[in-house]
Amino acid sequence: MRRFPSKLLNWYAENKRTLPWRGHRSPYAVWVSEIMLQQTRVETVIPYFKKWMKTFPTVYTLARASEQDVLNAWEGLGYYSRARNFHKAAKIVVEDHEGKLPRDMTELQKLPGIGRYTAGALASIVFGMDEPALDGNLKRVYARLFDVEAPVNSTEGERLLWEIARENLPTGKAADFNQALMDLGATICLPKNPRCEVCPLAKECKAKARNVQGLRPVKTMKRAMPRYTYAAAAIIKRINGSPCALLVQRPLKGLLGGMWEFPNARVAGDPAEALAPALETAYRLTVRKKRGVQNPLAIVKHAYSHFSVVVHAFLCESALKKTNAALKWIRLKDLEKYPMGKIDRTIARRIINDSRF
DNA sequence: CATCCGTGGTC
């Protein structure tokens, strides 16, 4: 078992993935990648990363950008608080650290959006410091390699795995070592159907020895996510001759915080039945939302069920105002400037291509 | 410490 780090590093030298942020001279590029990669697949991140580096090539360009531009660049990636926190952190780095990431684990973790994992990843990859970076891949690999029976998402499992990660870190090689474990986890030590037959560490793997790879890592059960149906409306009126849609900005915190959307409301059962009159010019979508999430715009549901949305747009507007929602009439050709989640962006594109408007 | 936060892919 002592020799697994060198075996892993040899494997990595031959099999590492070529990724846009690897070998990048700028620490900022690695920072961008680490934030984008939080809970997000590499294939999803790559196009966003490339575009981001053109839009915000340096920490200074990011720091002086508007929040709207930052969210626009992030649109579609999800977990939008990452973009807000990154923006805040860039401002702090520029103002308090002369535009450079601090070479210090504690200072790194003071920056919004940088936790224990990301601090370790930046410290090792950017500065070559001897720091572990325990992400989902490493948790899975180590849980198998050392046959960890404690649930990886339990306090005990977390403590144990961080300890393992630190103990096995080869001095002076943390950058390659951490990334090697990530690549191994992403290409061979897969969550399902791990490819043990081609794994360079198969001989050292305790779970493999006992044939329990499929049972590691152990995880505690999570609650299932319920499905709710929402109805969204395209409320269109002409202002100075150009068609405009009514948009609402969501509260800065919570689901899709700060993003713009079409007025919508949760509906019970079949929305076509509840909103038949309004849906003539509205679009229906099914979305997944967590239990207990309340939509502040439920009041529009009432308005929609009684009036045609186009003819009585003013009524919806006054109903929305009572909720203190930030709403705005936006020219259809300007819709793309307003950051939206995936579903509302889909609606926006459909409206723009709708010959009726 | 449990829950929340998006989206797209997989089996």
Add this chain to the structure above:
DNA sequence: TGACCAAGGAT
């Protein structure tokens, strides 16, 4: 198709 998963962090 529902459940699970993916380079976590904030609260």
